[in-house]
Amino acid sequence: MKKIVLAFSGGLDTSFCIPYLIEQGYEVHTLFVNTGGISISEEKHLSNRAIQLGAKKHKNVNVETKLWDQVLVPLIFSGALYQNRYPVLCSDRYLIVSESIKLCKKLNTKYIAHGCTGMGNDQVRFDTSINALGSFNIITPIRDIQNITDNVRDYEINYLKQRGISVSSLHKKYSINENLMGATISGSEIDVWKAPKAESYVLCNLPEDYPKRTKKISIRFDKGKPVAINGTKVKGPELLRHLNKIGGKYGIGRSVFASDTIIGLKGRFVFEAPGISILMTAHRALEESVLTDKQNHFKSMVGQEWVNLVYRGFFFDPQREDLEAYLNSSQIKVTGDVTIQLEPGKAEAIAVDSKNVLISAEGSYAQSAKWSDDESKGFIKLLGQSTSTWAKLHK
Template structure:
């Protein structure tokens, strides 16, 4: 057993966390790395990450499969809520909270003196990691990439140079882009993306460009029980991560789920990323279709407020804020009738929910919009008069006041008399 203090590092094998290992060693720590696999990595890739950690000097390493935890703690409530951050971004970095939980549990088990991560001082993840760690433990937090920003204005170039000095090579893609990948999807930033330019096809990870889309139409049938995805094409979902991976592959081939998000970050900066999430896009579209038929207007209206707040908290690093759990419980309570099967279709670029089969639709055969109704024309006229009465009175009062204002504003000016 080493006499050096032990630090547990959340490790992905990318540029930032690779730099952290020798940095922490040179600060006097024994480093135990933890790769929390939240999906998107096969066994060979996980083994490669393990080998990279040991090559860099870690004394030990754990690979933890957290894909099921991510499905249960994030995917299901996110799909049920259906709210993207600022109506655009589908929260693809929400695996951070599962990573922190696994890292802290490992640190406690090993008796570590500190935990560490590879987040910068310029991004959202530093807040997500630090705040989540503070909610779960009182262990000190070490953030090497944040620390080196007092030494350089170009951290990535600095990291690459320092690793090279120590004989460690860096993947070529890391020099151009910052890539975050898990079973939810992929986010890509850096290079022309940060410069507000058109993203190069080199930034594509899960989606194919238009000239490679298949010619046949793709369909998938998604079954829900109380708002939870339970089957795809009659095959029960036993492994959520595997189901998402299949959807990512199938719909990614048609370019579904790729977008550019530019918006507000936790740290007060405007951020721009390319994101790809074919599977999440399909689930969101399918769930929305089932929910539109099975919730009342009042449920839908109020749930939207709750879902937006839930999304703001999760995006903003407040996953362990008690209100997030309160809102999540409310959202789940609205899903009692959200059961049925939705057919999602794509011919390329976008996925559409084209058919819905549910026994819980708030519809009946005697009343069909714009076709037939069980009420009379007199009932309809009476409803219109009662429901619109206050608005009609308000409009009339406003019109009268506007007319009065116009009359006061446009007085006829009499011409001055001219003496002969």
């Protein structure tokens, strides 16, 4: 019997995959990769669920620290968002693939399966990543059944019921993906461009429950990396979890987004990323103060390219590492403390304290300067020389 590794989430799709793969002649080994979205007790429930569904063995692995180091830190360094809106909360998929490949190698099998449909972005991220990491046979049960039915969800439910498997707990109004980075919510009224209902709030408070008073916090960065809150050193995952909690109270980082997807369709969903929103606001305020104008300009282009690669499935393309080499270099002087003021729906950087702030002894903007009036006129003349020359020739 051929061994196969199934990336297991415990939802309807991957629950369907286990008996389906068994009936196709595979010995199924399930793997749940915890990227910060569930508790230990929920992990145990997933383990039991996988075995009950027929998995030969099940394994849980926590990759929160890897997610922080490999995705969140470069994301903060990039200062970029997909379509200037979305903080690529989908990036944990790459760690799921990486851990699944590790298990395949341990089991000495070339067969790997996932529960992605043929209707979304994740199939691209999974398949492209698997192919980048070796030569494996990718089995996709959900895409398989799309060849025989137009209603995949009902087919899965009936398939499981016919085999005596309970599905009531798997049927939910919304599809919610939560990890250390934040939460994405889709389904129901969100999919049809209607206003999201109160039940769609996961990490963020409802607007009527926002605190009435503002709150100030201080975040310290060391070479671009967030390392402390209010003077207390905190490890990355715990730091972000703390910011998600306090930022969520103010509704920071929640947005309704109509994405230009990889497969060419518009995909509408809600995302909540309070911690990332706060960190990127603070980090940007520090960068604006300590980087040169040339660095700030060019780095924004590098950061945007990094985000686009990651969103579109190319996490394992060597270009990502090339871009990260520049991003890492750009952060050498990005050290200091930023004071953030939290208010309903907004995080504002109100103070920066760093010995690396580019304050010139030659002058203070709009206040004072050591250069003369003639020097200003000469600078302006040379700066506009090309434009004025064109005007004289063509007007």
